[in-house]
Every structure is written in C-alpha cells, then in structure tokens.
Amino acid sequence: MKARLRPLVLTLIVATALGTTTGCLRLPSPLGPDGMSAPLTAPGESTDPTPFPGESASPDAGDDVGDAFAEREKFFEEQQLPLDGTPLVAVTPEQKEFIAEQKAYVEEQGVAWTAEDESLSLALAADACETAILNNHAIDADLLRTHVATSPLFAQLVPADLQGDDRTYAEAPIASVMVFGATFLCPDDGDAWISAYTEVYGG
Numbered sequence: 001m002k003a004r005l006r007p008l009v010l011t012l013i014v015a016t017a018l019g020t021t022t023g024c025l026r027l028p029s030p031l032g033p034d035g036m037s038a039p040l041t042a043p044g045e046s047t048d049p050t051p052f053p054g055e056s057a058s059p060d061a062g063d064d065v066g067d068a069f070a071e072r073e074k075f076f077e078e079q080q081l082p083l084d085g086t087p088l089v090a091v092t093p094e095q096k097e098f099i100a101e102q103k104a105y106v107e108e109q110g111v112a113w114t115a116e117d118e119s120l121s122l123a124l125a126a127d128a129c130e131t132a133i134l135n136n137h138a139i140d141a142d143l144l145r146t147h148v149a150t151s152p153l154f155a156q157l158v159p160a161d162l163q164g165d166d167r168t169y170a171e172a173p174i175a176s177v178m179v180f181g182a183t184f185l186c187p188d189d190g191d192a193w194i195s196a197y198t199e200v201y202g203g
Contacts, residue, residue: 030179058143071133072130072133087120101180123153125184125185126181172201179193
C-alpha cells in the first residue's frame with residue numbers, strides 16, 4: 001500500500017503567521033448553511049513527507065513521492081502562494097472567485113469579513129489541495145479524517161478539549177470552507193473532497 005502523506009509546509013507557515021486565531025470557526029461556507037450539509041453546487045518545518053499511521057511506503061513509492069513533490073511545487077507556483085509567513089491574499093482568478101463567494105456568503109450571515117478570514121480560507125483550501133497532491137489524488141473519508149486530525153490549522157481553530165460530537169460539530173464548518181475552496185483551487189479533486197466531506201460530516 002502506498003504511503004499517505006501529510007504536508008506540513010504551508011499549514012505550519014500560515015499557522016505560525018496567524019498565531020492563536022479562531023476566526024474560521026465562524027465561517028461556514030456555501031457547502032451548507034451550518035457547515036454540516038451537502039452537496040455542493042459550486043464549481044515549513046519539514047519538507048519530508050510523513051506516512052500516515054499504520055501505512056508503509058511501497059518499493060516504488062520513491063518515484064511517486066518525487067512526482068508528487070514536483071506537482072506540489074508546480075501548484076505552489078501556479079497559485080503564487082507565499083511561503084514566508086505573510087498573510088495569504090487571493091491573486092489568481094480561481095482564488096478571487098472563491099474568496100468573493102465565501103465573503104458574500106459570510107456577509108449574508110451578518111458577519112463582517114476580514115483579511116484574516118481571507119488568509120485562513122485560502123490556507124485551508126490550499127492545504128487540502130496539497131494533501132491531495134501528496135496522496136496521488138486518492139481522496140476518501142479516511143484521508144479527510146487524518147488530514148483534519150493532523151492539520152496545524154485545525155489544531156488552532158478547534159479547542160483541544162472537544163471530543164465526540166462536539167468536536168465533529170466544531171470541525172465541520174472549517175472543513176466546509178476547506179472543501180469549498182478546494183473546488184476552486186484544485187477543481188479536479190473537488191468532487192472527491194465533497195464526497196469525503198459528506199461521508200465524514202453528513203449531508
């Protein structure tokens with residue numbers, strides 16, 4: 001079985017830049033009015049990949065990992081994502097469309113939109129795309145669960161003492177933003193992320 005890889009570069013950099021914010025907890029996306037429903041109708045400290053627990057790399061995983069890293073670097077270049085800790089700002093047409101729809105949705109809920117919200121939303125979406133790339137686009141519910149459980153961003157946004165249904169309820173709106181953004185930044189993976197989200201958080 002090929003290793004599933006958890007990216008650290010972008011999330012750790014953005015998490016460090018944002019500090020101990022909880023801004024995204026109040027940002028459900030158009031994926032659902034409370035971050036819990038579906039379907040969707042819208043279109044580092046270490047650079048070494050880390051295998052997910054209980055999985056080991058196959059003998060030919062080296063080539064796959066090299067290809068995945070090359071694809072990830074291309075993604076970063078195309079998305080023009082800074083890796084120096086500066087806040088993320090929408091620059092590509094896809095990012096701008098995502099942020100415009102996310103901002104409009106949030107403001108419809110009577111919540112003021114901030115630059116921090118934009119940076120967090122982009123970071124969550126880009127992180128999902130990075131995870132998809134490093135896992136050869138094999139996206140399923142198990143990958144989503146592990147992604148959420150090991151994400152520095154989710155760790156900052158979800159109180160550590162939450163367990164069970166309370167934790168799921170807190171994670172869902174953040175995952176909603178992440179998946180909604182992925183449909184713009186890496187649209188080829190969008191349907192798979194939506195399917196995984198629906199299985200994990202309900203629909």
